[in-house]
Amino acid sequence: MKKPLILVTNDDGMFAPGIKALIEVVRELGEVVVIAPNSPQSGKGHAITIHDPIRLHKVDVFEGIEAYECSGTPVDCVKLAKSVVLKGRQTDLCVSGINHGSNASINIIYSGTMSAAMEASLEGIDSIGFSLLDFSFEADFEASKVIARKIITHILEHGMQNGNLLNVNIPRIPLKEIKGIKVCKQAEARWTEEFAEAIDPRGEKYYWLTGTFNSEEKDENTDIWALQNGFVSVVPSSHDLTNYDAIEGLKGLEEN
Amino acid sequence: MKKPLILVTNDDGMFAPGIKALIEVVRELGEVVVIAPNSPQSGKGHAITIHDPIRLHKVDVFEGIEAYECSGTPVDCVKLAKSVVLKGRQTDLCVSGINHGSNASINIIYSGTMSAAMEASLEGIDSIGFSLLDFSFEADFEASKVIARKIITHILEHGMQNGNLLNVNIPRIPLKEIKGIKVCKQAEARWTEEFAEAIDPRGEKYYWLTGTFNSEEKDENTDIWALQNGFVSVVPSSHDLTNYDAIEGLKGLEEN
Numbered sequence: 001m002k003k004p005l006i007l008v009t010n011d012d013g014m015f016a017p018g019i020k021a022l023i024e025v026v027r028e029l030g031e032v033v034v035i036a037p038n039s040p041q042s043g044k045g046h047a048i049t050i051h052d053p054i055r056l057h058k059v060d061v062f063e064g065i066e067a068y069e070c071s072g073t074p075v076d077c078v079k080l081a082k083s084v085v086l087k088g089r090q091t092d093l094c095v096s097g098i099n100h101g102s103n104a105s106i107n108i109i110y111s112g113t114m115s116a117a118m119e120a121s122l123e124g125i126d127s128i129g130f131s132l133l134d135f136s137f138e139a140d141f142e143a144s145k146v147i148a149r150k151i152i153t154h155i156l157e158h159g160m161q162n163g164n165l166l167n168v169n170i171p172r173i174p175l176k177e178i179k180g181i182k183v184c185k186q187a188e189a190r191w192t193e194e195f196a197e198a199i200d201p202r203g204e205k206y207y208w209l210t211g212t213f214n215s216e217e218k219d220e221n222t223d224i225w226a227l228q229n230g231f232v233s234v235v236p237s238s239h240d241l242t243n244y245d246a247i248e249g250l251k252g253l254e255e256n
Numbered sequence: 257m258k259k260p261l262i263l264v265t266n267d268d269g270m271f272a273p274g275i276k277a278l279i280e281v282v283r284e285l286g287e288v289v290v291i292a293p294n295s296p297q298s299g300k301g302h303a304i305t306i307h308d309p310i311r312l313h314k315v316d317v318f319e320g321i322e323a324y325e326c327s328g329t330p331v332d333c334v335k336l337a338k339s340v341v342l343k344g345r346q347t348d349l350c351v352s353g354i355n356h357g358s359n360a361s362i363n364i365i366y367s368g369t370m371s372a373a374m375e376a377s378l379e380g381i382d383s384i385g386f387s388l389l390d391f392s393f394e395a396d397f398e399a400s401k402v403i404a405r406k407i408i409t410h411i412l413e414h415g416m417q418n419g420n421l422l423n424v425n426i427p428r429i430p431l432k433e434i435k436g437i438k439v440c441k442q443a444e445a446r447w448t449e450e451f452a453e454a455i456d457p458r459g460e461k462y463y464w465l466t467g468t469f470n471s472e473e474k475d476e477n478t479d480i481w482a483l484q485n486g487f488v489s490v491v492p493s494s495h496d497l498t499n500y501d502a503i504e505g506l507k508g509l510e511e512n
Contacts, residue, residue, distance in 0.1 A: 040307065042306060042307075043303060043304040043305070043306045044301075044303045045300075045301040045302030045303045045304070045331075045371065046301030046302060046303075046365045046366050046371075047299060047300045047301045047302075047303040047329075047366075048299040048301070048366055048465060049299070049465060050298060050299045050465055051296065051298075053454075053456070053462035053463065053464050054451075054462065054463045054464070054465065055460070055461075055462055055463075056461075056463060073303075075301070075366075076465065079449050079451075079465065080451065080463060082449065083449040083450070083451050084451055084453075084463065106378065106495055108497055109302045109371075109374070109495055109497070110302050110303075110304055110331075115301065115302075115365075118365070122362065122446055122447075123446065151509065154508065154509055158508060160502060160505070160506065161502060161505035161506070162499065162501040162502040162505055163499040163501065163502035165499070166506075167497075180510060181509050181510050182510065183503055183506045183507055183509055183510060184503070185496075185498040185500065185503070186496055186497060186498045190378055190379065191378075193335050193338065193339040194339070195310075195335075195336065195339050195340055197340075198309075200309070204311070205311075205312075206309035206310065206311055207309065207310045207311075207312060207336060207340065208309050208310065209304060209305060209306055209310065209332065209335065234506065234509055235497075235498055236498065236499040236502035236503055236506055237497045237498060237499055238497060238498075238499035238502075239362055239365055239497070240441075240442055240499075241364055241365070241423075241442060241491075241493045241494060241495075241497070242441040242442045242491055242492065242493060242494075243418065243419040243421070243492040243493055243494035243496075244441065245418040245419065246416060246417060246418040246419035246492035246494075247439055247440070247441070247492055249416070249417035249418055250416065250417070250422075250439045250490065250492055251439055252410065252414060253407060253410055253437050253439055253490055254436060254437050254438065254439060
């Protein structure tokens with residue numbers, strides 16, 4: 001049987017330990033092609049580069065693996081993968097990450113990791129974004145690798161049925177403390193911004209974004225609940241942002 | 257009665273004719289504060305600036321209107337509006353646009369205009385993104401102004417009920433040819449990328465993103481159908497990307 005073709009990308013850049021961990025998992029499961037940003041692209045959401053040229057270079061970073069670094073955003077990486085690097089080849093799976101930090105709840109919206117996966121899903125490719133709840137460069141990905149292998153193997157065997165995008169978040173605890181996997185929904189939450197305000201060496205004021213994540217979600221069927229209770233969260237996601245429940249109540253707009 | 261406080265932003269920057277048109281509409285309906293990017297930010301999606309400082313300056317561009325230009329993304333503008341400029345003030349409505357170009361269908365995902373509106377909606381503010389299906393700087397916003405006034409007045413009076421975000425797209429036809437307003441869902445579609453490949457003056461290859469938008473959507477309850485048939489489309493939108501229909505089919509993942 002032909003080995004599946006697996007596209008790997010991320011938003012932390014080619015040298016992040018998280019993408020190395022993910023490549024170690026998928027190189028045992030299929031033929032792997034890597035296209036990742038040449039600089040950290042966290043928080044880039046679904047940004048694309050339209051006012052500037054994009055550079056793409058083949059690099060030799062992961063032994064025996066075809067890899068490219070790209071000057072654009074995570075979504076640009078996926079677009080270039082499809083149109084230039086993998087042109088005409090059938091891509092069976094796209095995996096993005098493993099992100100350094102949570103993409104649970106509303107973080108999916110800001111996440112370059114998940115936007116890359118969503119872009120591949122828009123192209124009809126089964127796609128999974130993986131994130132570990134540890135921002136540090138020294139994060140330990142050993143448990144994450146076991147979880148990623150389990151989920152990727154399952155999806156390669158069984159597919160996803162009604163949809164083609166998963167948002168997987170992994171708690172920062174040792175493997176033996178992980179209670180299992182929960183398939184759940186995106187929790188409600190919001191960020192409380194606290195801009196740091198300071199003066200630069202030229203005497204000009206600047207702001208630097210910071211903030212705290214707050215979720216008062218009590219529902220047990222959410223990713224936040226799963227993660228707080230020692231489970232890996234898997235949220236099937238989509239690009240349909242329609243708020244179907246609101247359509248009826250707005251029909252008055254049509255009568256003006 | 258106290259006049260509503262209306263926040264105006266966009267992604268085309270402070271000098272785009274579209275934001276001028278929108279300000280002309282809302283200045284008659286409430287107290288207006290403008291915070292817009294100091295450079296075009298199309299296609300920035302929900303990007304935020306985390307690795308760099310952000311600048312914010314008060315500017316005198318629109319007569320009698322409090323206005324600020326910001327060096328960040330559209331989402332940064334809204335975050336600064338809430339945390340710094342309007343700190344502690346009750347914002348009644350956020351309007352974003354009027355965008356030069358369509359944000360119907362999946363364009364909502366890439367759109368800085370809609371991401372700014374979504375960011376305000378995440379803060380609990382009723383928010384509307386407006387887009388005219390005309391990319392040119394010379395676009396005629398006269399019909400759009402009439403439509404925007406109608407929709408904003410309706411929302412200020414009636415609210416939105418189940419949700420707080422609208423994606424409004426306006427066809428590029430004269431007002432008298434517009435058949436009405438359709439409240440509908442986001443159409444399925446995809447972009448077919450066609451990267452322009454060229455050589456820079458130093459002899460290095462580069463790629464420049466281009467592409468064509470394709471929708472084979474036949475459903476009459478979609479924004480694409482509405483726009484193709486002379487209607488203004490209004491899609492109530494949300495930040496919940498959960499694909500609820502896929503949860504059940506993935507429960508096998510929990511049994512590993």
